[in-house]
Amino acid sequence: MERRKNKIANKRKSLRQKMNEFVLDLKYLELKLLGKYATTYCYFLPREVQIEVTTICNLMCSWCEVSKRKVKATQQIEMDVIKPLIKSSKGVNSIRFVGVGETLLYKDIVEIVKFSKKYIPNVSVVTNGTFLDKSMIKQLGEAGLSSIAISIDGGDEDMCIRTKGESLHKVLESIKNITELTNIKVDVWSILCKENFESLKKLPGLLKPVGVDRLSFHHLEGSYETTGFHRLEEDSQSVKEFIDYMTIKRNELKINIYLDYLLIKKNNLRIFDMCLHPFSVAVFNVNGLLSQCCMLRSGLKEIDILSLRQAWNSKEMRNFRLNLIKKRYPQSCQACGYK
Numbered sequence: 038m039e040r041r042k043n044k045i046a047n048k049r050k051s052l053r054q055k056m057n058e059f060v061l062d063l064k065y066l067e068l069k070l071l072g073k074y075a076t077t078y079c080y081f082l083p084r085e086v087q088i089e090v091t092t093i094c095n096l097m098c099s100w101c102e103v104s105k106r107k108v109k110a111t112q113q114i115e116m117d118v119i120k121p122l123i124k125s126s127k128g129v130n131s132i133r134f135v136g137v138g139e140t141l142l143y144k145d146i147v148e149i150v151k152f153s154k155k156y157i158p159n160v161s162v163v164t165n166g167t168f169l170d171k172s173m174i175k176q177l178g179e180a181g182l183s184s185i186a187i188s189i190d191g192g193d194e195d196m197c198i199r200t201k202g203e204s205l206h207k208v209l210e211s212i213k214n215i216t217e218l219t220n221i222k223v224d225v226w227s228i229l230c231k232e233n234f235e236s237l238k239k240l241p242g243l244l245k246p247v248g249v250d251r252l253s254f255h256h257l258e259g260s261y262e263t264t265g266f267h268r269l270e271e272d273s274q275s276v277k278e279f280i281d282y283m284t285i286k287r288n289e290l291k292i293n294i295y296l297d298y299l300l301i302k303k304n305n306l307r308i309f310d311m312c313l314h315p316f317s318v319a320v321f322n323v324n325g326l327l328s329q330c331c332m333l334r335s336g337l338k339e340i341d342i343l344s345l346r347q348a349w350n351s352k353e354m355r356n357f358r359l360n361l362i363k364k365r366y367p368q369s370c371q372a373c374g375y376k
């Protein structure tokens with residue numbers, strides 16, 4: 038009887054998930070077909086809720102907002118802020134703990150993953166990977182974490198030290214422990230730039246044996262020339278060469294490799310010529326406030342949250358979407374590659 042009940046509950050969950058995805062795809066279709074005449078209203082909940090749980094970080098990656106800070110950040114989200122936020126996200130398929138800070142430095146991360154699993158099917162964290170010892174891995178596994186995205190920006194020790202200041206060898210060891218000790222899926226996120234793209238070609242071969250599910254390449258956001266790193270997408274020949282190389286590796290190693298919008302756009306493969314983020318992802322900062330954008334959250338007006346459903350289609354969100362639909366990108370979007 039109990040088993041039958043669970044089976045029905047799981048089927049319901051999966052159906053709701055599929056419906057949500059379908060309605061979101063319809064919204065994308067509307068945007069594609071109606072262009073500037075599309076409505077700013079979103080018919081369902083966001084595809085994903087992202088929450089910044091802390092602004093504290095142990096690293097100083099040269100291209101991250103953390104390295105621009107004048108003072109060391111110390112904020113952690115309060116329990117009485119994050120718990121209602123998670124509860125009000127019930128119905129959303131996925132919740133991701135990520136922001137400008139190191140997620141695993143949040144003191145209550147294990148408890149909050151466990152709490153989220155009661156309401157949301159897919160719970161994930163993004164981390165620099167430096168705190169993934171066996172004890173943390175086991176705790177996250179037992180709490181029910183669905184997936185973990187680990188940032189690695191080089192394919193050899195030197196490049197990893199130069200970009201993030203982390204040891205590649207140590208991170209690979211942690212990934213191996215995650216796949217051996219838990220059911221957590223592992224994604225690797227890499228920033229692709231002129232300086233590291235040759236080194237990154239080594240990553241698929243290193244990640245396959247330790248059991249990584251997906252490797253995603255993202256473009257470098259903002260202007261970071263002074264740090265000695267440059268965007269690769271300006272050099273379309275190198276991007277094409279990189280995509281071709283990764284296509285071969287994807288087939289050869291049977292590893293899931295993904296390249297983000299901008300890298301694809303520069304190769305004329307992008308379907309949409311506008312930013313879709315504020316139509317699909319709800320982003321909350323460490324104070325529990327909704328931002329209109331997932332990138333430059335610090336520069337945007339924030340909305341006090343009553344409930345996710347109300348805030349998602351609030352006047353502020355809809356005005357912001359209207360600007361994107363009309364291609365009137367606000368100042369805060371100017372440096373962003375997604376526009």
Ligand SMILES: C[S@@+](CC[C@H](N)C(=O)[O-])C[C@H]1O[C@@H](n2cnc3c(N)ncnc32)[C@H](O)[C@@H]1O
Pocket residue numbers: 094100101102135136137138139140163164165166187188226228255256257258259
């Ligand atoms: C801000 S970090 C926070 C989570 C964690 N500290 C980490 O490094 O994974 C989230 C993601 O943003 C990426 N990131 C940081 N600065 C970026 C930039 N200027 N352009 C693109 N991605 C960036 C990081 O590499 C990481 O994958």
Ligand code: SF4
Pocket residue numbers: 094095096097098101102103104136137138139165201
């Ligand atoms: S570890 Fe993450 S949050 Fe910290 S500086 Fe690097 S990219 Fe930024």
Ligand code: SF4
Pocket residue numbers: 312313314315329330331332333369370373374375376
């Ligand atoms: S274009 Fe603007 S709204 Fe879209 S991701 Fe970039 S900064 Fe955010």
